Amino acid sequence: MIPTSFPPKEEIARLTASMLIEIGAIDFNAREPFTHASGKQAPTYVDCRKLISYPRIRATLMDFLTVSIMREAGFEAFDNIAGGETAGIPFSAFVAERMALPMTYVRKKPKGYGRNARIEGVMTEGQRVLLVEDLTTDGGSKLSFVDAIRDTGATCNATAVIFFYGIFDGVEKTLADHGVQLISLCTWWDVLAEAKARGAYDTETLTAVEAYLNDPTGWKPS
Ligand SMILES: O=P(O)(O)OC[C@H]1O[C@H](OP(=O)(O)OP(=O)(O)O)[C@H](O)[C@@H]1O
Ligand SMILES: O=C(O)c1cc(=O)[nH]c(=O)[nH]1
Incomplete structure (x- = not known):
C-alpha cells in the first residue's frame, strides 16, 4: 500500500542512517579495506542486504523510498519497477x-543460456x-543496468537507492549526463553524523573514516 506520511528529507536521512547502524549494516576497517x-578499496562497507531480515526497519525504509520516489520523480512517473541483480x-x-506496479529485474550479464536474457x-x-x-x-x-533496460525500447530516467556514497566527484553529474536522476535516502555524511551523535564507534575509527570520506581517491590503508 502507498504510504501517506512524508517525513522531511533530512529526517528520512537521519533515521535511515540510524537504522543501518542499529542492525550492524555499517562496517569500518581502515587496516584491512573492503574491495x-x-x-x-575503501575503509567503509554498508551492507544494505541485511535490511531484508528486519521487517520493521525494512517496511519503514521501503515506505521512505516510495515516498521519496513520488516526491522527487512524480506520483505517476513509472510503469515498471526494475531491480538490479542481486x-x-x-x-x-x-x-x-507499494506502488502497485509491475516488477522486473536486470541481470549483471546475459544469462548465457536459455533466452540469454538480461531482463x-x-x-x-x-x-x-x-x-x-x-x-x-x-x-x-x-x-550498465540502465543501458540494458533501454535496449528493450523502454525508457529509464531515474534510479532509486537506499544509500548513496556521496563522496566521489561527479557521480550525480555522470548519471544526469546519461539522463538518469538519482534518488537516495542517505549518504556517508548522514551515517557519520549519526555515529558521532550516538557515540557508536571509537574516535580513532571515526577519524580514519572521516579522512577517507574527505579524500577518497587519496586515501591509503593505515
Ligand atoms: O556501481 P554502483 O552503481 O556504484 O553500485 C555499487 C554496486 O555494488 C553492489 O553490487 P555488487 O556488484 O557487489 O553485487 P550484488 O548486488 O550482487 O551483491 C551494489 O549492489 C551495487 O549494485
Ligand atoms: O561499491 C560497492 O561494491 C559496495 C560498497 C558498499 O559499501 N557496500 C556494498 O554492498 N557494495
Whole structure:
C-alpha cells in the first residue's frame, strides 16, 4: 500500500542512517579495506542486504523510498519497477508492491543460456522504468543496468537507492549526463553524523573514516 506520511528529507536521512547502524549494516576497517564492485578499496562497507531480515526497519525504509520516489520523480512517473541483480531485487519487489506496479529485474550479464536474457519479467517498449538498487558508490553498475533496460525500447530516467556514497566527484553529474536522476535516502555524511551523535564507534575509527570520506581517491590503508 502507498504510504501517506512524508517525513522531511533530512529526517528520512537521519533515521535511515540510524537504522543501518542499529542492525550492524555499517562496517569500518581502515587496516584491512573492503574491495568494492568498482575494484577500488575503501575503509567503509554498508551492507544494505541485511535490511531484508528486519521487517520493521525494512517496511519503514521501503515506505521512505516510495515516498521519496513520488516526491522527487512524480506520483505517476513509472510503469515498471526494475531491480538490479542481486541486492536491488528484493527492494524493487517491495517498492513495486507499494506502488502497485509491475516488477522486473536486470541481470549483471546475459544469462548465457536459455533466452540469454538480461531482463527478467515483462518489460515492454515505451514503458517508463525505475531502476531500484540497494546503493550507489560510483554509479558504474547503474549505467550498465540502465543501458540494458533501454535496449528493450523502454525508457529509464531515474534510479532509486537506499544509500548513496556521496563522496566521489561527479557521480550525480555522470548519471544526469546519461539522463538518469538519482534518488537516495542517505549518504556517508548522514551515517557519520549519526555515529558521532550516538557515540557508536571509537574516535580513532571515526577519524580514519572521516579522512577517507574527505579524500577518497587519496586515501591509503593505515
Ligand atoms: O556501481 P554502483 O552503481 O556504484 O553500485 C555499487 C554496486 O555494488 C553492489 O553490487 P555488487 O556488484 O557487489 O553485487 P550484488 O548486488 O550482487 O551483491 C551494489 O549492489 C551495487 O549494485
Ligand atoms: O561499491 C560497492 O561494491 C559496495 C560498497 C558498499 O559499501 N557496500 C556494498 O554492498 N557494495
